[in-house]
Amino acid sequence: AFGEELVSCLFSREWNIREIALRRLSRDIYSYLRNEGSNLTDLTAVEASCSLLTMMCGDPVYRVYVAALVSFCRNSKSEQDKVCQTIMDEIAILARLKHPHLIKCLGATRHTGHFNIFLEWMAGGSISMLLSKYGPFEEAILIRYLRQILQGVSYLHENQVVHRDIKGANILVDSTGQDIRIADFGAAARLATQITGAGEFQGQLLGTIAFMAPEVLRGESYGRSCDVWSVGCVLIEMATGKPPWNAHEHSNHLALIFKVSIYKKIFICLHLSK
Helix, strand or coil, rough: CCCHHHHHHHHHCHHHHHHHHHHHHHHHHHHHHHHHHHHCCCCCHHHHHHHHHHHHHHHCCCEEEEEEEEECCCCCHHHHHHHHHHHHHHHHHHHHEEEEEEEEEEEEEEEEEEEEEEEECCEEEEHHHHHHHHHCCCHHHHHHHHHHHHHHHHHHCCCCCEECCHHHHEEEECCCCCCECCCCCCCCCCCCCCCCCCCCECCCCCCCCHHCHHHHHHHEECCHHHHHHHHHHHHHHHHHHCCCHHHHHCCHEEEEEEEEHHCCCHHHHCCCCC
């Protein structure tokens, strides 16, 4: 609807061209919603577009937000209610977290069978996507991203939140390539206390196997430290361009779980400085 030229600019290799395209797209969306919003018949859709309008109207840099459609339709009502509650918990966590290295959430609307969650759009894509396209990061970029990831994780832990699924695919990069945001809080959980303890959770196998701490895979109690382990795995991913434990070579998940849980020596890049 906005033209092939604009789309090509949004995915340009030059960050300044992407920034110009983002501002133009934001203005186009703002104009569209202002003209078409009153014609929408669904009340929740009108509320959603008005919220989006308000945010764009009050933001001088014309930030673009995307609507993530998350379905909670399941076979049974009990299962559907459980999934719905999980999504609502994720929205609640996102709503109260404010940090420059965490994805920004504008709000959410509930519809029949799904939620629309309005999130900040990160035009650079995920770290995993960039690694697959361009290979391992240079050390200066790796250090910059690692510092920001640690700052974001530290903020989460200070606010009694454990992410539990830190990985390159859940770390998004802005259009300049300079800043990251931690995203996807579907596996996140609130902690009972501010004290860093090992026994907050037990037996909850949530996350991505290659990035999960051994104690999690062994079904032992765990806490904030599982995120710290995952950050180390992301460091290896950024340095090598591949997931840790050579996970891409394991089609058998049980074999990978066994490999990580018995904690064989993990590959560390020798080319990195100390």
